[in-house]
Amino acid sequence: MTDVEARTEGAAGPVFAYAPAPESRDIVHLDAEYGLFIGGEFRPAATGRTFTTVDPATEEPLASVAEAGGGDVDRAVAAARAAYEGGWGKMRGRERAKYLFRIARIIQERARELAVLESLDNGKPIRESRDVDVPLAAAHFFYYAGWADKLEYAGFGPSPRPLGVAGQVIPWNFPLLMAAWKLAPALAAGNTCVLKPAETTPLSALFLAQICQEADLPPGAVNVVTGAGATGAAVVAHPGVDKVAFTGSTEVGKEIRRTVAGSRKRLTLELGGKAANVVFEDAPIDQAIEGIVNGIFFNQGHVCCAGSRLLVHEPVAELVVDRLRQRLATLRLGDPLDKNTDIGAVNSAEQLAKIRRLADAGSEEGAERWSPRCTLPERGFWFPPTVFTGVSQSHRIAREEIFGPVLSVLTFRTPAEAVAKANNTPYGLSAGVWTEKGSLILWMAQHLEAGVVWANTYNRFDPASPFGGYQESGFGREGGRHGLEAYLDV
Amino acid sequence: MSEPTGRAEVRRTCKLFVGGAFPRSESGRSYVVSAADGTPLANAALASRKDARDAVVAARGALFGWAGATAYNRGQVLYRVAEMLEGRRAQLAAEVGLAEGLRPAAARRAVDASVDRLVWYAGWADKVAQVLGASNPVAGPYFNFSVPEPTGVVVVLAPQKSSLLGLVSVLAPVVVTGNTAVVVASEDRPVPAVSFAEALATGDVPAGVVNVLTGRTAELAPVLAGHMDVDGIDITGAPYRAREELERLAAANLKRVLALDDVPETQPTLRRTRAFVEIKTVWHPVGT
Numbered sequence: 001m002t003d004v005e006a007r008t009e010g011a012a013g014p015v016f017a018y019a020p021a022p023e024s025r026d027i028v029h030l031d032a033e034y035g036l037f038i039g040g041e042f043r044p045a046a047t048g049r050t051f052t053t054v055d056p057a058t059e060e061p062l063a064s065v066a067e068a069g070g071g072d073v074d075r076a077v078a079a080a081r082a083a084y085e086g087g088w089g090k091m092r093g094r095e096r097a098k099y100l101f102r103i104a105r106i107i108q109e110r111a112r113e114l115a116v117l118e119s120l121d122n123g124k125p126i127r128e129s130r131d132v133d134v135p136l137a138a139a140h141f142f143y144y145a146g147w148a149d150k151l152e153y154a155g156f157g158p159s160p161r162p163l164g165v166a167g168q169v170i171p172w173n174f175p176l177l178m179a180a181w182k183l184a185p186a187l188a189a190g191n192t193c194v195l196k197p198a199e200t201t202p203l204s205a206l207f208l209a210q211i212c213q214e215a216d217l218p219p220g221a222v223n224v225v226t227g228a229g230a231t232g233a234a235v236v237a238h239p240g241v242d243k244v245a246f247t248g249s250t251e252v253g254k255e256i257r258r259t260v261a262g263s264r265k266r267l268t269l270e271l272g273g274k275a276a277n278v279v280f281e282d283a284p285i286d287q288a289i290e291g292i293v294n295g296i297f298f299n300q301g302h303v304c305c306a307g308s309r310l311l312v313h314e315p316v317a318e319l320v321v322d323r324l325r326q327r328l329a330t331l332r333l334g335d336p337l338d339k340n341t342d343i344g345a346v347n348s349a350e351q352l353a354k355i356r357r358l359a360d361a362g363s364e365e366g367a368e369r370w371s372p373r374c375t376l377p378e379r380g381f382w383f384p385p386t387v388f389t390g391v392s393q394s395h396r397i398a399r400e401e402i403f404g405p406v407l408s409v410l411t412f413r414t415p416a417e418a419v420a421k422a423n424n425t426p427y428g429l430s431a432g433v434w435t436e437k438g439s440l441i442l443w444m445a446q447h448l449e450a451g452v453v454w455a456n457t458y459n460r461f462d463p464a465s466p467f468g469g470y471q472e473s474g475f476g477r478e479g480g481r482h483g484l485e486a487y488l489d490v
Numbered sequence: 491m492s493e494p495t496g497r498a499e500v501r502r503t504c505k506l507f508v509g510g511a512f513p514r515s516e517s518g519r520s521y522v523v524s525a526a527d528g529t530p531l532a533n534a535a536l537a538s539r540k541d542a543r544d545a546v547v548a549a550r551g552a553l554f555g556w557a558g559a560t561a562y563n564r565g566q567v568l569y570r571v572a573e574m575l576e577g578r579r580a581q582l583a584a585e586v587g588l589a590e591g592l593r594p595a596a597a598r599r600a601v602d603a604s605v606d607r608l609v610w611y612a613g614w615a616d617k618v619a620q621v622l623g624a625s626n627p628v629a630g631p632y633f634n635f636s637v638p639e640p641t642g643v644v645v646v647l648a649p650q651k652s653s654l655l656g657l658v659s660v661l662a663p664v665v666v667t668g669n670t671a672v673v674v675a676s677e678d679r680p681v682p683a684v685s686f687a688e689a690l691a692t693g694d695v696p697a698g699v700v701n702v703l704t705g706r707t708a709e710l711a712p713v714l715a716g717h718m719d720v721d722g723i724d725i726t727g728a729p730y731r732a733r734e735e736l737e738r739l740a741a742a743n744l745k746r747v748l749a750l751d752d753v754p755e756t757q758p759t760l761r762r763t764r765a766f767v768e769i770k771t772v773w774h775p776v777g778t
Contacts, residue, residue, distance in 0.1 A: 139629065155621065157759075250744070257741035262734025269744065426743065445772045455774040462628035466636050466771050471721070472744050477769050480626055482636065490761065 040219025268476025510697025
């Protein structure tokens, strides 16, 4: 065990000990190798190239996965086109719906297996994969299944048409859930899909491909091409793709925007964030503390909408920070498959290095760093929950997306100052506000430039609720009736 | 155009419309605008890149007030623009006829359609949120609703052919929801746009909500597409070959880009309005 650079003043240790409560990993059977899912079948990459996906909690290899090259992407797009012009594209909405309902049901039936798989490949706590990722993925298919034969009621005219072949590139933080967010509305609207999961978390998308087979989804309606950035770039740039949907960093989002310029491809982007979580003096403090913790430490902070900037009203700033430290001291970091675990592993060595770099910048720029007493496992990629106080708006940790369990605390005196500070970012994905005053909640909600505003709650998601950003957090919405617009020619 | 006998006409100077004022171009430049048959009509201000940036500053300054106005108020203000145009139909029809080479009856139809289109959009101001918003039935004890909000400062490259109806068709759907606009008028047919700006100035539109530039689209469009304080751009009026470059420039701050060719539509829809709103979703717990 290695000791963390951590200061523990003001924080109590864990109040009581837990016995380990590991979820069994035996429920997941992993093959040694996984192929690409093209035209309804699994096949190796044409070049024979593969890459290895590892368990970030142990650095043990999980499986070898095919790395799709340009030729494979060609074949996947061709398969999607054939399905669009054939079976899936010609199918009536009410029939499409039944396939999506089937997929939702199979996800529910295999929920435990998928949860363990997701925790293995991603490093997130089983509590989260079991209670959030997998049920929401099933719910997303269930929700959009119902739209498939009701598109004329969605508010886009009497007979909205699908776009064609959708190229969809998704991130590693919610691998299965993001696949569901992309596939479900696209399929419901009658499109076919080429999905490129993230390099470090390809497995749940491949399991989802198996589920599509199990559901007898027409071949080619969903294709999964695994690989790294080059594979994603090939999907985005492919002339046979009619629509591009991307979730990931703002930097890559801008590159994709440039790639599709002039192509007439439709584009939606769900990108980074640097959300403000604003706590007023009259907030319900106990609930706010839970909301702050959930806001930034959910999924190790690998959340684009994470509440990474805590804006606290000056009169309660000391109280909130003290209570927050006490609460953080009770968080349990470790084995993602342990049902008691609150903080799992960082997804990759690369991401860990980025978090360390930015946290170090926080210290160097003069903010005060604090972590609870916390020992990190020797193997794997880990970062302790970290809170910076004395942060100013110019600090990198207040401006740049860290995408890790690092919270920057700033203070304010008036609602107007809170809004000015909250909006002082090129991003605009989400925001939080905590107060018992209803009129202040609604005033804040009006003035915060963010696509999602959580009031007296944080990090809630639902398939019926539109999600997406303002400004450099991207454009387009996922979820709800609004999420259909991205996949219809309207 | 001098007249040997009788009264000499009072010619108009065609100026820019920025922040509610009518400046000449800061560059001191102007260009000759001709009628469709080649007859010189007027000198129009040849806006510079600096004028474009000034117009963005004016639009940004007006955004808070316009976006924060009630929808009812915005609807009345737009309706008032229609009232101002109604009284100038004869002048506008003459200008549209000359600019576009239309017979008088066709020019009058274009002007009438422009006024009617403004009325159509004015009526949308306090209905858009009901049609584009939603109450969302989430699976938990939360009240959850979505509302459309203005994207911010939006640049509109007005259609090149339809000098007035085209302009109204792309501008009204942008400002009705609370965006503020920087319009680049039809390059070769700017006179009706200048008269439109003069009508705006006599109505109730707050200064800076609509800013009208005349000049070279090819000179102004890249500056505005790459401007970091512009939130969206309708590039309908740009030449087709310029679109790729403008879209690439717009990536700098991920502007929302609209490029539709069906302008002016015979029957407008909400499509243009949808392109420049942001859907905001608010959650709150339900409990005792």
